[in-house]
Amino acid sequence: xxxxxxxxxxxxxxxxxxGTEMWERFNFYGMRAILTLFMVNSLLIKEADAAIIxxxxxxxxxxxxxxGGFISDKYIxxxxxxxxxxxxxxxxxxxxxxxxxxxxxxxxxxxxxMWIALFIIIFGNGFFKPNISxxxxxxxxxxxxxxxDSAFTIFYxxxxxxxxxxxxxxxxxxxxxxxxxxxxxxxxxxWGFLAASIxxxxxxxxxxxxxxxxxxxxxxxxxxxxxxxxxxxxxxxxETQTAQFSGKAIGIAxxxxxxLFFVFRYILVGEFGFSSVEMGQxxxxxxxxxxxxxxxxxxxxxxxxxETKVERQRIWVIYIVSFFIIFFWAAFxxxxxxxxxxxxxxxxxxxxxxxxxxxxxQIFNGIFVVMMALPFSLLWDKLRANGKEPxxxxxxxxxxxxxxxSYFIIAHNVKDLGNxxxxxxxxxxxxxxxxxxxxxxxSPIGLSLVGKLAPKRFxxxxxxxxxxxxxxxxxxxxxxxxxxxxxxxxxxKAEKLGINLQDVLDKKITLTPEQxxxxxxxxxxxxxxxxxGFEIHNLYEFFMVFVVLCGIAAIILALLSPRLKxxxxxxx
Numbered sequence: 001x002x003x004x005x006x007x008x009x010x011x012x013x014x015x016x017x018x019g020t021e022m023w024e025r026f027n028f029y030g031m032r033a034i035l036t037l038f039m040v041n042s043l044l045i046k047e048a049d050a051a052i053i054x055x056x057x058x059x060x061x062x063x064x065x066x067x068g069g070f071i072s073d074k075y076i077x078x079x080x081x082x083x084x085x086x087x088x089x090x091x092x093x094x095x096x097x098x099x100x101x102x103x104x105x106x107x108x109x110x111x112x113x114m115w116i117a118l119f120i121i122i123f124g125n126g127f128f129k130p131n132i133s134x135x136x137x138x139x140x141x142x143x144x145x146x147x148x149d150s151a152f153t154i155f156y157x158x159x160x161x162x163x164x165x166x167x168x169x170x171x172x173x174x175x176x177x178x179x180x181x182x183x184x185x186x187x188x189x190x191w192g193f194l195a196a197s198i199x200x201x202x203x204x205x206x207x208x209x210x211x212x213x214x215x216x217x218x219x220x221x222x223x224x225x226x227x228x229x230x231x232x233x234x235x236x237x238x239e240t241q242t243a244q245f246s247g248k249a250i251g252i253a254x255x256x257x258x259x260l261f262f263v264f265r266y267i268l269v270g271e272f273g274f275s276s277v278e279m280g281q282x283x284x285x286x287x288x289x290x291x292x293x294x295x296x297x298x299x300x301x302x303x304x305x306x307e308t309k310v311e312r313q314r315i316w317v318i319y320i321v322s323f324f325i326i327f328f329w330a331a332f333x334x335x336x337x338x339x340x341x342x343x344x345x346x347x348x349x350x351x352x353x354x355x356x357x358x359x360x361x362q363i364f365n366g367i368f369v370v371m372m373a374l375p376f377s378l379l380w381d382k383l384r385a386n387g388k389e390p391x392x393x394x395x396x397x398x399x400x401x402x403x404x405x406s407y408f409i410i411a412h413n414v415k416d417l418g419n420x421x422x423x424x425x426x427x428x429x430x431x432x433x434x435x436x437x438x439x440x441x442x443s444p445i446g447l448s449l450v451g452k453l454a455p456k457r458f459x460x461x462x463x464x465x466x467x468x469x470x471x472x473x474x475x476x477x478x479x480x481x482x483x484x485x486x487x488x489x490x491x492x493k494a495e496k497l498g499i500n501l502q503d504v505l506d507k508k509i510t511l512t513p514e515q516x517x518x519x520x521x522x523x524x525x526x527x528x529x530x531x532x533g534f535e536i537h538n539l540y541e542f543f544m545v546f547v548v549l550c551g552i553a554a555i556i557l558a559l560l561s562p563r564l565k566x567x568x569x570x571x572x
Contacts, residue, residue, distance in 0.1 A: 010151055011139045013215040013223065016207065018158035020082070021132055023203025025159045027089055028125070029366070030166025030196040031096065032058075032336045033359040034174045037344070038189040042103050043111055046523050048482045051337040055478010056283040057118050058333060062471035063291050064126025066298060069134075069464035071127070078131040078138075078223070079211060085128025086204030092121035093197035100190035130463035135215065137451030137459065138223045148448040149384075149392070150377045156444035157373030162199075164366030170195050171359040249304035253297045260293035268479075288475045295468035302465065306455075313567040314453040318462060320564060321393055321449060322469035324400065327553040328442055329473025330480055331403050331546040332435060335362045337481035339428070342539070345489035348422040356425070364429050368436035376440045391568070392449045394561040399442030400554035404547050406434035411543035419491040419502065452571050480545065483529035485536050493522050501525075505537075 036054050039045040045053070072081040095117035103110035136155050140147055174192020176185040215223050262272050269285035299319050306312040343349065344358035383389035390398070413427045446466060454462040486501060494501035497518060503509045504519075505528050511519065519526055528535045536542050 010147070010154065011214075011218075013139050014136065014151060014154065016210045016214045017132055017136055017139075018155055020086075020203050020207040021155065022158040022162035022165075023199050023206065024086065024089070024128060024132075025162030026166035026169075027093060027162075027196045027200035027203070028121075028166070029163040029362075030170030030199065031093060031121075031193060033167045033171050033340075033362055034189055034192045036337055036340060037175060037184075037359055038100060039114075040523075041184055042100060042186045042189055043107060043114065047341060047484075051481035051484070052283050052478050054337050055333075055474055055476075055481060056287040057122065058336075058474035059291050059471040059478070060122045060287060061125040062129075062467040062474060063294060064122055065130040065467040066126070066294065066461065066464035067123075068126035068128070069130040069461040072131050072134075073459070073461055078135045079215075081127045081131040082135075082207055083204060085124045085126065085131070086200055086207070088124030089121050089128065090124075090197050090200040090204065092117045092119075092124060093193050093200060095120065096193040097190050097197060100187075100193055104187070130461075130467060133447050133451075133463050134459050135223055136447075137454075139215075141218065148451050149380045149389075149445060152444040152448040152451070153373055153377035153380065153440065156440070156447075157370060157377075160366045160369030160373065162366075164363060164370055166196065166199065167360060167363040167366055171357045171363075175357040175359040177355075177357065245301055245305055249301055252304075253301040256300060257293045257297035260296055261289045264289035264292045284479065288479070291468065291471045291475050295465065295472060298461075298465055298468070302462065310569045311455060313569060314571070315455075315462070317393070317564050317567050318450055318453055318466060320560065321396060321446065321557075322466050324553050324557045325396060325442060325446060326469050326473040326476060327549050328396075328400050328403055328438070329470050330476035331407065331550050332439065333474050333477035334481055334546070335365065335432075337477070338484040338542070339431075341484060342423065342487060343425075343428060345487040346417065346421075346423055346539075347425055347428060349425050351425065361425070361428055362432075364432035365436055365439070368433050369440065372436060372440055373444075391561055391565045392445050393557060393564045395445045396442045397554050397558035397561060399438040399440075399445075400550050400557060402438030402441065403435050404550035404554060406431045406438070407543045407546040407550070409434070411540050411547060414539040414543065417488075417539065419486075420488050422488070453568065480531070483531050483536050483542065483545075485529060485538055485542055486525050487539075490524055494519075494524055497522070 035057075036047075036050045039050040039053065040047055068081055068085065072078055076084075095113050099110045099113035099117060102113065136151060137148060140151065170192035173195055174189045176188040177183060178185070212222065217223060265285050266272055268288055269281055271285075274285070303312065303315060306315055340358055340362070343361040347358070347361070349356040349358065349361065380389060410427055410431045414423055417423060447463075450463055450466045451459070486505065491501045494504070497515075499511070499515065500509070501524065504511060504526065507527075511526070516526065528537055530536060531545055534541075536545070
């Protein structure tokens with residue numbers, strides 16, 4: 001056994017990247033757990049706007065990997081990109097700490113610090129995320145690429161150990177309520193953000209200290225160094241070593257991007273111009289169209305550089321799979337918005353006498369991933385050894401079907417809650433368990449698929465394209481999270497004002513201008529939300545939206561899987 005392998009057959013570098021990603025996910029998921037609650041309770045941002053901002057933020061976090069992947073592949077390499085990204089994210093989290101420390105004296109300045117922090121984190125994530133994933137794929141020589149599904153599943157366990165720690169510690173110190181009164185301490189959020197910043201510093205320093213010793217090829221050559229130092233062995237036989245994009249292709253990509261931007265803008269906000277300055281409209285009308293149009297334009301640009309039929313077909317598989325998993329992430333990322341609001345406002349969170357903070361409920365996903373990642377890795381290894389392993393697109397179709405199932409179960413358990421009933425936390429735990437199984441069938445397998453199919457010359461860039469599907473999913477998650485109907489706390493608030501909220505929503509009564517102003521102040525809805533022309537009257541109808549979207553996507557992807565297998569040309 002060589003110096004760079006362990007008993008599992010995986011390189012030691014995998015465990016370095018495992019640890020680095022673990023601390024980065026602590027940072028990201030810890031912040032994510034408390035972000036919307038901080039915006040609503042401390043910065044007094046409306047829930048619907050907070051959901052839109054949250055979706056836009058996550059979407060941009062998965063759009064900037066395009067930039068980070070391009071700069072890495074072309075100029076600075078994976079190593080420097082990871083250290084730069086980690087440093088930026090640590091700074092961003094510290095600025096959130098400052099925002100949460102100053103909002104009581106100047107809410108305007110606190111909001112400014114929040115916006116600056118979020119944009120720094122967005123760009124930091126862009127440098128970090130595609131490059132660490134690309135390095136996992138680069139650890140394995142060409143003859144061992146069949147280990148990647150197992151390797152990425154192990155890597156994914158590191159992601160979720162970090163998520164578990166972040167979603168436990170950051171809410172524990174940052175989302176604090178008085179035990180007697182139940183009143184939230186709106187000044188405690190800063191400690192959660194500080195913990196996230198410290199975690200990112202630990203992860204970046206860990207990578208810096210261990211990269212040269214362990215993140216190397218079997219021959220001891222550094223992985224992820226400057227692109228100019230790559231050698232022929234890093235590429236497939238006959239593969240061009242540098243991505244070349246013609247001036248014509250770049251021009252067409254820019255024109256396509258501009259045209260699609262305004263098409264998507266019109267679809268999302270109903271106008272080509274920029275007359276509205278309302279927060280939700282700005283995000284939906286600028287950030288979301290930018291993400292969708294950039295993804296399509298870049299897909300065209302990369303395809304224009306494909307050199308063989310096999311290469312083009314494999315890239316097409318990445319694109320097709322990426323489209324379908326948009327719907328998975330749109331459903332999955334309700335965890336940080338609508339599911340957090342439901343956990344906060346209409347869930348009995350008592351566990352053996354302990355009232356779990358609503359931001360901590362997301363922790364079950366991390367717990368279940370840590371429990372199930374290794375069994376899934378062993379399962380794929382066993383099925384592969386027996387020649388029964390499902391092709392990667394079929395695994396992802398199963399993931400979509402499972403998340404549809406999770407929402408179908410929760411929908412039926414909220415059907416009869418009414419306006420004041422509380423959902424038992426066991427049903428949210430079951431939802432997160434089933435979604436975890438779906439996640440393990442989809443997310444690490446998708447990362448592995450890109451690692452197996454992407455040409456080396458723009459591997460990080462194609463990881464960026466893959467993450468655009470996450471970005472599009474998160475953008476859609478923000479839009480869908482904003483259609484959550486009124487929960488029990490809203491009806492209780494309206495009742496204290498002497499108004500029956502249900503009668504308002506059903507248009508049975510008309511509010512006076514004074515009452516409308518009071519509703520605006522208390523963040524109470526004046527009408528039912530809607531999706532695709534259908535009004536959403538209750539949580540049952542809200543959850544069924546995800547059942548339909550993910551269920552249809554699962555069926556179509558499963559039917560396409562045999563064709564996609566052929567297009568992968570021998571790679572499974």
